[in-house]
Amino acid sequence: MSGITLDLLALQLFTGLALGSVFVLLAVGLSLIFGLLTVVNFAHGAFYMVGAYVGVFLLGLTGNFWISLVFAPILVGTLGLAVERFLVRPLYGRGIDYPLLLTFGLGLVLVELVRILYGLEGVPFDTPPLLRGAVDIGIGYFPLYRLFLIAVTALLVLALWLFIEKTSYGLIIRAGARDPEIVRVLGVDISKVWLIVFAIGTGVAGLAGILSAPMRSVIPDMGSTVLVEAFVVTVVGGMGSLIGAVVAGLLVGVVVAFTSLFWPDFSDLSMFVLMAAVLLVRPHGLFGQKGLMG
Template identity: 70%
Template sequence: MLCERWLIRPLYGRGIDYPLLLTFGLAYMMVEGVRIIWGKAGIPFDTPEALQGATNLGFAEFPTYRLFVIGVVAALLAALWLLIEKTSFGLIVRAGARDPVIVRVLGVDVSRVWLVVFGVGTGIAALAGVLSAPLQGVSPEMGTSVLTVAFVVTVVGGMGSLMGAVVAGLLVGVVESMAVLFFPEAAKVSMFLIMAGVLLVRPQGLFGRAGLMS
């Protein structure tokens, strides 16, 4: 949030490329800082004892920890939807994304709103890192592999759409998993094929609104 206040906020209004490049550079600086302080080698992260093993679903055995992650994600998505769609703060966020000038004219401090939104987004990213640690271990680059997938999901779902992010994430995940099962060589290419196909039909994404980023 300090980065948003002192580094990113001065770049608002200059085009999306400026804050994107700044945060991209900050991410690399943070990764290198972690390498310098704690080293380059990854370390395992044990699954909590209460969540180890598998749960019988009646038709199959499924890892208990993955069920826990699914539950946390579902609860988090429900909370985000309620915040964005059913509260006055969410109304301000949606209005500010469309026309921040009008929102300022109405007396709302949009800068404070973006500060809170940035903090919430960063907190969710941190939670995602903690939840994924038992699945892949902890390493300085553990977030790097997610960037490409996150970019594809954002483009496919549509900028500014929570429903779009959920649908696109499920679509990309299922298609890539099926590709790994039947055609492993094309697994990584599959999500880019989805993105190209969606952009050809709907440049704003599946649930995006035209002109949102203009």
């Protein structure tokens, strides 16, 4: 403990923000889908994994990380379109358990398909040359790629907020989340809204996958761990709350980072302790609303 300095604490804070950025991307996609469709998407981790593998495929095909970064979430979002239209939509109105079980099974199918195509071993995904190394941020040197990850997450969250809060289509989405029947009466095809939201949610998961690829191993089972992390963050923030997903994602990342610094053996448990503490005080999460599961 004697070697702990303010600069080290500040660097650890940035490490937590970088880790939290991944949590934010995962939880935002999960919250979008649940908040409007009331679908607990257990395939979310699999979409994250698919995003990483699509990035690997595109990188091998083009040799360009930036092309992979743009098109991987688009392709995963397109997969999400098909899943919502042909698998999830027929289950609306049958209770929350039906899409939950369907997406759970879908996640297993996606993992097995990737195992067939790529095998059980992990595949490499190097940090792009432009983002390698570290930069001096005034308190020490910090990996450039992690700063890039924080910046991309901030821009995406801002773009989503502007889309949902400041556009006419965002108004329809918010209205559809509160009362889809009224939206239908007003002549809006709510099924198209559900389709787009599901695609955005899965696309963001795919983006999280490719952004995480240079930092985490790209293996078929990589989605299993992050699915648990995503649900922890979503529960802490409040099911269906976008602002909750952002705040909780960053909070969990910082808590894990500082626990790793002071008590490394308990770093994996820290997020669950945080979740338990939050739920004891606020059973619906930091920004959650009563009745969403009802």
